[in-house]
Amino acid sequence: MNAHVPSGPDELTPEWLSRALGAEVTSVSWERVGSGQIGACYRLTLKGEEKVPARLVAKMASEDPTTRAFLASAYRTEVLFYRDVVPTVAVRTPRCHYQAIADDNSAFVLLLEDMAPAEQGDQLAGCTPQQAAAAVTNLAGLHGPRWCDKTLTEIPWLSVVTEDDAAVLTEVFAPAVDAFVQRFTGRLSDEDIDTLRRVADRIAAWAVARPERFGLVHGDYRLDNLLFAPPPQQTVTAVDWQTLSIGHPVRDLSFFLGTAMDPAERSAHERALVETYHTALTGYGVDDYDLQSCWEDYRFGALQGPLITVLGCAVGTPTERGDRMFLAMTRRSCAAIRELGSLELI
Structure with missing residues (x-):
């Protein structure tokens, strides 16, 4: 007690x-x-x-x-x-x-x-490629040490998505998308609405796909949950661990880059940033996972963006900043899904 x-x-x-x-x-x-x-x-x-x-x-x-x-x-x-x-x-x-x-x-x-003078990232403002590189390097420190560690499944409070869970996810996510679209009527593009609905159609299959690679997943690794130390350190500290689970680790990478940077900036730098993450990952002994596989998993993982954004909007306390944040994350992550051809991989 x-x-x-x-x-x-x-x-x-x-x-x-x-x-x-x-x-x-x-x-x-x-x-x-x-x-x-x-x-x-x-x-x-x-x-x-x-x-x-x-x-x-x-x-x-x-x-x-x-x-x-x-x-x-x-x-x-x-x-x-x-x-x-x-x-x-x-x-x-x-x-x-x-x-x-x-x-x-x-x-x-x-x-x-208290991590001061480190400053919280700003989901609305986005981040620089240098900040993104520091963030993905830190992310590898979560994934690498317990990459495909079977003992993770013995931790009773860590959840793993089953086929039944995936079916329930569809039942929850599709109505959440409808509510999200209705809530932001006139503020979402037709293209993004279509992408959200297509994600809802495939979310169950996506949630249980590629089970051969698994590990710890932060689940909400985004700028508002990161603290950036001032120069010259430029180190990153991650907070808000309430969504930790077991799943495909690279979903965190896809979610971060897909929501942290405007599409043009992301497109220009994402190859290099995925390589930065992969290099850091190999430093933790993940030596049976090549860069091309990491890139394909990064493309596949982009559905994490609308999934977390829509569900987060559904359960979070409404605020003016929160609404702007959810819209920015949706616009950025839907663009990533289209440009990366993520839905075609499911």
Whole structure:
């Protein structure tokens, strides 16, 4: 049984933090940071014993009770990622000082390293090819160490898509596409609407295809979930691990490049960026996977873009920025699907 898990920042008292950190905290103040769709983050300023960090980021459940109940399994996944998976991979993440989750998984708290002065990526603005290269190199640190690792299937809280799951996905995704198109009437091109509907028709077959290559999949590896260190480091730290699963790893690469860059910029640089990722992957001992296979999997994986975008829109709390973000991601990822001929590979 877990002890009481705070449900909001007001409950992160000096007394509670002292117990969590194993050191006396004498005062704490907080401010909300980030623009999470399914949770909330707060920057804590702490005072106390010498080993108490001056600042931490507390990640907690959504303030909305209905959202909390709906996303309980996602909260569990993120907490257990920091507890069980982080030590086994090389992807750069914030250091986790403390983690806890309620017995019903509807409330959780992660006390994470404050990565400032690193800055959050901007999904609307996109990124430079240099930032993209740093991001895909870090992504290989998630995939490479446990590439085709059969022990992943022994982790009970990590999901794998089955044939039955794929059938359910079709039942969920097709209506979600209809709702998405209706919600953004007049703001989607006819070409993109057609692509979304064609994706919905093939999503079940896509979800279970190419099972011979599998590994950890972040599932939502996009700019808003990445922190970029200032020059000269240019390192990238990945956050938001609530969608971690087992699947074809290269879907993360397709999703990132397909949503992070405008189509012309992506088209000009994607070959080189896929090669950058592949080179990093081989550095983790993935030596039976050639560059051409990686490129074909990258083309195939592009359906991850509309899948995550449409479903994310369906469950996220509506905001003006969020709507603009979903539209930008849809426009970019649908263009990638058409240009790469992704649907023809299914």
